[in-house]
Amino acid sequence: MAKNDYEQRHLETLDRDLGRFSALERATSYASRPMMGLGVSLAFIILAGLIAFYLFGNTGNTVVVVIAAGLGAYMALNIGANDVANNMGPAVGANALTMGGAIAIAAIFESAGALLAGGDVVSTIAKGIVAPESMHTAAVFIWAMLAALFSAALWVNLATWIGAPVSTTHSVVGGVMGAGIAAAGFAAVNWPTMYKIAGSWVISPVLGGAVAALFLWFIKSRIVYQDNKIAAARRWVPFLVGIMGGAFAVYLSLKGLKKIIKIDFSSALMIGLGMGLLIWLVMVPVIRKQSQGLENRNKSLKKLFGIPLVISAALLSFAHGANDVANAVGPLAAIVQASASGAFMDAVSIPLWVMAIGALGISFGLFLFGPKLIRMVGGQITKLNPMRAYCVALSAAITVIVASWLGLPVSSTHIAVGGVFGVGFFREWDAQRRMKSARIPIPEVSAQPKEERRRRKLVRRSHFLTIIAAWIITVPAAAMLSAGIFLAINAFMGGAG
Structure with a gap:
């Protein structure tokens, strides 16, 4: 024993x-x-520098191009860690995609968008933010672009660390503006363009939120609140998926296929209309078959929105890769062109190896650091299900189309996160409205502790305030960082130029 x-x-x-x-x-x-x-990340940055050294080892500006390639790789890593979360967050938060599946889809479609449909040409200095003639010499121009690239990457890195999704394009714009002011004074900046960009801080999230809330209201009133939810879903879900297909057809025609073919706005609308009708007709029997045997409850409806949500996330990633990657690596392409030829007044062509650095960097950044922002966008601002996340994805495509039609500058980051806010605030309003209409007594708000009142909100106010603050200060913060870096480089180089 x-x-x-x-x-x-x-x-x-x-x-x-x-x-x-x-x-x-x-x-x-x-x-x-x-x-x-x-x-x-460090290995990737070094690899980018080695590629630049191999391609430009015989030129007089080898060191500059190698440093710029490393900074471009660093910027691409930060885009993957921050910007891509806006496309994948809703699908992951709604449990339509696992984290691994989201990362795989985003890496494939972001890279495909950048390499297959990435912009051939960006304007001389970040879409006309700074007058190129104000730079005087190629050396000053190169220092300014290095400062812009480094400052934008630092700011996006900081935003990722604090958990705030920000616009990488706005970060680059702020970096270019700050370096331009440091190099040539305030008169060098194209202020009307900057005012439009500042306006997009308000326009983008408000439009995105309003469109997402409108579609959520439609889904709730026409499907969720109906007595026979399944019959209502058979009628309306194919219609909604058709709208999504048509919207993305227009979106990709305008924004994602510029390198392959030029399509004007009216032609893109006709393509979208035709694609939307085709998808609607195809989805009618598909949804009828999917809905067979489903119980008449909200949980059953989520299954019908899962696949459209995954497809929308993939298409958003493709369009993002085709557009935002080119904007982010634009300063690197400008440095390469100015270093190789001395020309900095002309339009900047983006070499394939520069786009490859952008595409691969996004994939690595997303895999290594992206989950934090994906979880925040997908589940920590407000609770998402497939229907709500579908509204967010659809609002991103439709808002870009409306903004293009009206000629308004918008940010895809702000639209997507604004859509999440719109869905959350609509849920708060709808819950209170239904309680009042049902004459359910609402607890006396003033009698509740402040923390309890905050906890009961369907949108987390702390995330809301953090993100809004990060959006507002992105351009000035990147500009101040860039100005400081430019002055440091210029002093170190003995006032070159």
Whole structure:
């Protein structure tokens, strides 16, 4: 008996020791993740520099191009960590995609958009933010672009660290503006363009939120609140998927296929109308088959929106890769062109290897650092299900189309996050409206502690305020960083130019 007790105690001790060892392994693995991410990122940045050295080893500006390539790789990593979360966050938050599936889809479609449909040409300095003639010499221009690229990457990195999705394009614009002011004064900046960009801070999220809320209201009133939800879904879900298909056809025609073919706005609308009608007709029997045997409850409806939501996330990633990547690596392309030929007044062509750095950097950044922002956008602002997330994705495409038609500058980041806010605030309003109409007594708000009142809100106010603040200060913060970096470079180089 004593022997059995000894063996039992020995086994219990062994189990405790193994448990401690397993916990130590898990803790070590968790602690090593950031180090692994930093290591892979550093290796990618060095690889980008080596590629630039191989291609420009015989030129007089080899060191400058190598440094610029490293900064371009650093910027691409930050785009993957921050910007891509806006496309994938809603689908992950709605459980339509796993985190691994979202990362795989985003990496494939972002890279495809950048390499297959990425912009051939960007304007001389970030879409006319600064007059090129104000730079005087190629050396001043190169220092300004280096400062803009570095400052934009630093700002997006900081925003990712604090958990705020920001516009990488606005970061680049702010960087170019700050370097331009430091190099040539305030008169060098195209202020009417800057005023339009500042206006997009308000226009983008408000339009995105309003469109998302409108579609959520439509889904709730026509499907969710109907007595026979399944019959209503059979009638309206094909129509909604057709709208989504048509909207994305227009969106990709205008924004994602510029390199392949030039399509005007009216032609894009006709393409979208035809594609929308085709998808609607195809989806009628598909939804009828999918809805067979489903129970008459809200949980059943979520299954009907899952696949359209995944497809919309993939298409958003393709369009994002085709547009925003070119904007982000534009300063790198400008540095390469100015270093190789000395020309900095002409339009800037983006070489394939520069776009490849952008595409690969986005994939690495998303895989290594993206999950934090994906979780925040997808689940920490407000609770999303497939129907709500579908409204967010659809609002992104429609808002860009409306903005293009009206000639308004908008940010895809602000639209997507604004759509999440719009869905959340609509849910708050709708819940209160239904309680009042049903004459359900609402707890006396003033009698509740402040923290309890905040907890009961369907949109987390702390995230809302953090994100809005980050949006407002993105351009001035990137501009001040860039101005400081430019002055430091210029002083170090002995006032070159």
